[in-house]
Amino acid sequence: MSLSNILDNLSRFRQDAESERYGHHDYEHRFGMAIDLDICIGCNACSTACYAENNLPVVGKDYFEQGQAMHWMRIERYWDDEELEHPERGASFIPMMCQQCGAATCEPVCPVAATYHTPDGLNAQVYNRCIGSRYCSNNCPFRVRYFNFWSFYESSWPEPLNQQLNPDLSVRDKGVMEKCTFCIQRIRVAKDSAAREERNMIDGDVITACAQACPTNAIVFGDTMDPTSQVSLAWKKHEVKRGPYTHKEAKSDEEIRGYRVFDELNVDPSVMYLERVRDSEV
């Protein structure tokens, strides 16, 4: 079962990658983000909001040291690689979370199809199906998959902290891989509401916890298949398209700021970043 599954996945992935469809065949939505690194201030509001929304465990100092922190949304901070006495241009911050790739490298390697692509354009992780092979995290170029090496329930939520847990999603136990879901529980609620009202979802029906918290509105979330959504407009303005790697040269102006991290790997990430700006005359 597992070997044929891998082969099936792989061949479908390759087929899709070479076709115009590029990825899943019958999307209902393709949720995506646009993150402006010029106004992201690196304050950690998004990351903490994610802990609150998604039942992320606090692993403690020792496990953090072993790289087992479960921060689905993390703010990476880089210094300019220069031989200056001080970082004169400040720091470079980037919020990094699962990029919900259209041609995700994590998906075809899962021996049990615990990670798969949903009709919403998300890389879903089925916790009940996951056997903890960790192939997916090994294959993720963004390093955004987090494995539960331990059962954190007792240590992370001593009573009554456990009362804060969001009942809309589970607490993951030992042996399970997890990652950013684009707040799938919020998407579900919005979809159900829209269905009840017999209407289509509209932009603004869903907002992820990170985007909702962001004090500078650096994160824009929405459906990239809805041409009128904020996120679609941002992608369009910055000339980033779904599908394979968009070369800078292919844009109407090379200097347009939109890019996707590791786009050159042809994984079709759903998150567009806008380049950080520094005033070099200063």
Next chain:
Amino acid sequence: MVQVIAGSVISSLTLTVVENIHRMKMMKGVKVNRRSFLKMLGWGGAGTALAGCDMPTTVTLEEGKEEVVSYLSPEEYVIPGVGVWYASTCTQCDAGCGLHGRVREGRALKLEGNPDSPLNNGKSCMMGQSGVQTHYNPDRVTSPMMRKGNSLQAVSWDEAMAELGKQVSSVSGDRFAFVSGSLSGHQSVLTSELLSKVGSKNHFAYETINTSIWQAVSKDLLGDAMPVIRYDKAGVILSFGADFLATWMSPVHNAGEYAKFRQGERGVLVQVEPKMTLTGGNADLWVPAAPGTEGVLALGIANIIVSRGWNKVDVPASVKTELAQYDLNKVEKITGIQGSKIKRIASLLSERGPALVLAGESTVGQAKGYEAASAVMLLNIIMGSVGTTIEPSVSFPENALAAKQGNTSSLKAFAQGLSDSKYDVVFFYNSNPIYSAPEALGVESGLDKVKFKVALTMFPDETALKADLVLPLNSAIEDWGTHVAAYQGGSATMSLQQPLMEPLYKETKGFGDIMIALLSKLDEGYKQFPDYYAYLRTSVKNMPAELTGGALASDESFWNGLLQKGVLKTTGVTGSLTATLAVAKVGTPTDHLDQTSLTLIPSARLGLWDGRHANIPWLQEAPDQISKVVWDSWAEMHPHTAAEMNLKNGDIVKIESKSGSIETQVAITKAIHRGAISVPMGQGHKEYGRYAKQTGANSLSILDPVFDHKTGELATHATQVKVSKTRKNQILIKMGGSDVQMGRSFVRTVSADQLRRTEGGA
């Protein structure tokens, strides 16, 4: 009380809920296919199952009757599985942001910003998000405790209040003191009432992180203590250590305004400070002036501006002459900043205006901090910022409700009073000076001379454990309150805090409830109020029309509207600005010329704040924004300084001031001046629950008792320390393996020129 909460909850439904109910009603008429029917069943089922665990399912077999209240007939407006959002106010710092809290099956689950609040416009910070972990914290005090012999023992509220009443009614007025953090709204009114009934003037509002000196200088030079700062109107912001994105004034509000400043015609941010703050990390140019020399740099820049005639406001010849002594060579020598860079900053102020110049902690935290801030303000005046990027204050029209802001000069006065044995009864509310006051002030030993110490607190902090009576408070999520933020960015708003859920513990009480109970013992008039809610309700009913914007406050719908929106926006009183041109006699610290000592920077963090959030696991595990270190303290040192002492990351160093010493691990970074060592404040609690206790070192404890000579504020950046290596070391635990991108270009950077070409702007 319970009934009242339920009543308010019902009336405070936000639109979301109303919509949801509408949707539920509509469901009846909707054709349901098999799949969506099963889905609905699944959601409902999950909700019911959960609800069974913790909702009013009361089975009293003892009484011989069973009463099972199932969700088949839920409380009105409570829909199993559907979150309901209520408006309230954040109390994690004193910025007073509005909140929406999500409540499901009787539990508060998630906090978001309230879009109706003009302060935070629906946004929140990491501390605001963590409000739920303050509330559900496993280390809360759950019953009143009284000192009996040497230990604190649980007592009943009756016993506690009887003792409290006895102490308060017998103490002579001047021997009573009330120590709190910043206070506003009706909590402030009740505190003042208590003090006046006791006959005391000793209210010490104490906050380590404050903007007192900025306000004092604004008052003296602009005639307005709290002018509105228009980041969005500025073309260039020159900030001398003001970490406005993280710890200065109203961080979430500021961040929103900062985003406007960066978009459209992109403004330029220059940050001058010895240790990089979050704001510094976002600067176009980060300038590490030698610690304590920012005032000189400001005057040096002013000198260039007036000598080239770039000033937008006429400058008298006398001022020019005074400024002339800050010639470029001298300023370069004192500050250690290249002359060319200083000139560039001066020309930026003139070319990229409108300019906005700010002064924050590293600049004002000096023995001559007032003068340094005055020098900075001079730049605002000569660049014509007053009236453009600095606008007159707008203040809340009811003075009694206005913020009584905390500062550190009150801490100094309190410590002095303690050492003079001036007090018999002291109340501590939201204040933990044994932890956060420098040890040299002798607060801990001084408290031994106080006969009766009362701590109104949620947590067993250092001060509470020294107290004679500990009264457990409701969390912000369980309590009523009103808040009028000190800085409102141009609006005049009162924000309402309402309980999002019933108290977790039976034996905790609201601050207002305790105050009302105590006041009833001193004044018959307060007996009409059974609790704080009743008092608040009556106070709001009696609000004059100028506060309510013409609405009739006694009308029930006014109160319901307030509960629903969470904010009362009113027409503020606009101040006026009159600039006074004067050249301050700034100090030039001579201590750091001593090559063997470093300046200690106890920098404030958005996260642990002044140490009050060290007991929140999310915030302990959130990496520091700049160093990315977690769960511990660390000492930031420049690679050059570290190399001289042969130190590497994780080596434990002893940091010794005249007043004490701490030990912590080294974290080497280029984002600090060579002559400085930074140990962020907030860690090193001796008590305060499992997450805070024994984690890291308390850098506030070893500060020398140096105060700004004019305002009496603690000079937080004026302590010189000797650093010595110990033989110990540990692994420096931080997020991320590499500090540089190694050519992988996750974060790509482009020039502002390029941005202007592609996205417009000037």
